[in-house]
Amino acid sequence: MSGKQTVGFIGVGLMGWGMAKNAVEKGFDLLVLAHRKREAVDDLVARGAKEVASAREMAEQADMIVLCVTGAPQVREVLNKPDGILAGAREGLTIIDTSTSEPDLTVKLHEDLGAKGITFVDAPLSRTPSHAWDGELTTFVGGPPELVARIKPLLDTWAAVVIPTEGPVGSAHAIKLVNNLVSIGYGAIWSECFAMTKALGLKPQVLRELVTNSGMNCGNFQNFAKYICEGDPSAHKFTLANCLKDITYYNRMATANNTATLISDGTLQALKQAKTMGYGEQFLPEFVNVFLKLNGEEPGPSTD
Secondary structure, eight states: TTTTOOOEEESSSSHHHHHHHHHHHHHHHEEEESSOOOHHHHHHEEEETTSSOOOHHHHHHOSEEEEEEHHHHHHHHHHHHHTTHHHHHHHHOOEOOOOOOOOOHHHHHHHHHTTTHHHHHEOOSSHHHHHHTOOOOOEEOOHHHHHHHHHHHHHHEEEEEEOOOOOTTTTHHHHHHHHHHHHHHHHHHHHHHHHHHHHHOHHHHHHHHHHHTTTTOOHHHHHHHHHHSSOOOOSSOBBBBHHHHHHHHHHHHHTTTTTHHHHHHHHHHHHHHHHHOOOTBBBGGHHHHHHHHHHHOOOOOOOO
């Protein structure tokens, strides 16, 4: 689309593929970095994107670069490696980090890169890969109003709701960690409750029916219940390893702010147990398997 800025996109995985698809289809000139899953890259190129060989090459051409990577270590790597973003970055470049990362790192990058004429801003995400594909994500954005307004046309391509935090850069990553404690913490509660239901000799469908017809019914619960009741874990494609990473970040933030962590501590320990038991690559709805196994029950759904 004539007049649109050139956007680079790094991280076309479960969430990023749909986000990048929306950006290019809605008129942005898109650069995409080679990814281990060729399917996403090939699809985006077919839609009009241009593939580049390195983050350095991308930075030499882009006005904005979107990061949608796993977390803080991956953000550091893609910025600082020999052929990374900073090797090719020009003054005026804006880097939008949509990853779930650590607020302290975001603040430092904003300050350090700002001294070089490069803007670093946090705009993490909420909802699922299917929402990313449909352009219906929610995103939180830190920073002053003029910065939010400048990047909002791009965010609008994949987000139906854009929420300015009305706080500094870094505050979006902070509130994202709070949001993830809500969703992952509920996953821990649903897991323990469904495991208890089985220990009582009842079918999980009974608990689903009860909650569905109560004030606690919500999309989070319905997606979670699809695994234990129907055998479908893909309603929430977010691995327990990523859950562990996010709650670890939350606890570090809480420690830095000297706040109580009674709920997040329990969730963190349950996720560590999941990793120890080899369930790290299972999706959040499969968290129930940890509790079932600890109770001496056979892991897996009860679809009868």
